[in-house]
Amino acid sequence: LGLIGLGIGRTMPWSLGIPMIDDNVSNKNLPAFFAGINFVRILGPVCGFLIGSFCSSFYYTLKAPPGLTAKDPTWIGAWWMGYLFIGLILIVPSITLYFFPTR
Numbered sequence: 001l002g003l004i005g006l007g008i009g010r011t012m013p014w015s016l017g018i019p020m021i022d023d024n025v026s027n028k029n030l031p032a033f034f035a036g037i038n039f040v041r042i043l044g045p046v047c048g049f050l051i052g053s054f055c056s057s058f059y060y061t062l063k064a065p066p067g068l069t070a071k072d073p074t075w076i077g078a079w080w081m082g083y084l085f086i087g088l089i090l091i092v093p094s095i096t097l098y099f100f101p102t103r
Helices: 002-024 030-056 081-098
Strands: none
Touching (some): 002 030, 030 081
């Protein structure tokens, strides 16, 4: 079930996004747009790993018990903070896209 969702999420930008850009951008600017899309596709996982690494450096309750360090095998990182960071980052383009005209 999870792989079906992953397949849908990964194919939509390529099957719908690329033709939309091809139809709406001049041929002169098209290579720059395609390069930008591929750059963001590569940059996304890099930023995800960096945010995950940063969040894992905090204890999951944000206050570690005395004597427990990040090198301890019982350490649990604040994995949930990544969702907060990404959510806050996505609010800005979402609001911007909301105010675009429909046609």
